[in-house]
Amino acid sequence: MENLDLQEIRGQLDGIDSQLVELFERRMKLCGDVAEYKIGTGKPVYDGAREKEKLETVTGMAHGDFNRQGVYELFSQIMTISRRLQYGLLAGHGQRLDTGFTMVEELKRDNARIVYQGVEGAYSHAAALQYFGDDADVYHVPSFEDAMVEVEEGRADYAVLPIENSSAGAVSGNYDNLVMHNLYIVAETQVSVNHALLGLKGASISDIRRVYSHPQALMQCSRYLNANRQWTQFSVENTAGAAKKIVEDQDIAQAAVASETAGKLYGLQVLEHGINHDKDNTTRFIILSKSPVYRQGAGKVSICFEGLHKSGSLYNMLGNLIYNNVNMLMIESRPIVGRSWEYRFFVDVEGSLGDAAIQNALKGISEEAVSMRILGNY
Structure with a gap:
């Protein structure tokens, strides 16, 4: 040739x-x-x-x-x-896809009860007051799942839960909780995180041997904490709970990683200011309701789905977003309990359930996925 x-x-x-x-x-x-x-x-x-x-x-x-x-x-x-x-x-x-959601002008706030996980002084407490106002009717429960059950069973109108931190990443357990409970994301708020090392009055850094905090907070301050090799780190349910423990135990060798607000609330002294290594550290909190509603002007949609366990499945699911020019803001994967090496995906996209592009994209995903659920539009 x-x-x-x-x-x-x-x-x-x-x-x-x-x-x-x-x-x-x-x-x-x-x-x-x-x-x-x-x-x-x-x-x-x-x-x-x-x-x-x-x-x-x-x-x-x-x-x-x-x-x-x-x-x-x-x-x-x-x-x-x-x-x-x-x-x-x-x-x-x-x-069109029947989303099951109803658009409202504003969320119900009058006489609303708001629940958060932890104790007074926790960042979840701050998030609840930041979104609903300082005079809001707020109360706390021991665990994230407890907070969701309070809303499910009608004792609270809204739950405030952390979902993501700018330096430590996703609060993975709460993604799992979203699947297990029939609640909807109706809003979000962001709280700047500024951790301090707190100890008993009269304590000094040289006295400290044990440090307590939430696992995310320990991670966010890992550079500072790991530099002090004589300290042993312990995880507790929340940062303010760690501060409360220091007061209750009255052990000068113990310290907590929590906000300075929590320190003032529980009468602790600040041994070191601003110990988180990311000074722009922010935690995103979601507001959960029992009602599938979204506010007029909402600009973010959260979904979760399971794809077929085969090559190209995730690519094809996300292709529905690409074809409809829908901007993906976040993707997170979580293992599916009882099915080794299979995953459920959580995705945030830009838009509203009333948008044609969002409707088309979600309809495509819902038809091709093993299962899909709309978690909220907010």
């Missing part, structure tokens, strides 16, 4: 690409016809058995392992794009 120069090769590639674009558009037109048929019959867009059969057929037409893998990936993407086209057409015919 006569050798071709680079320009001739590129010319032939351009010709093939032109044919591919033409064939792609013809295929999308036929996919649109399929969508019209499904609109009339009520059939779902996603047909896993049909797609598997199709992929096996086209892969079998290719020659060589490399080409077979390439054809598999190519047609997987083509069918993913086809599905998204069909979801959009279905939405245009009124077949």
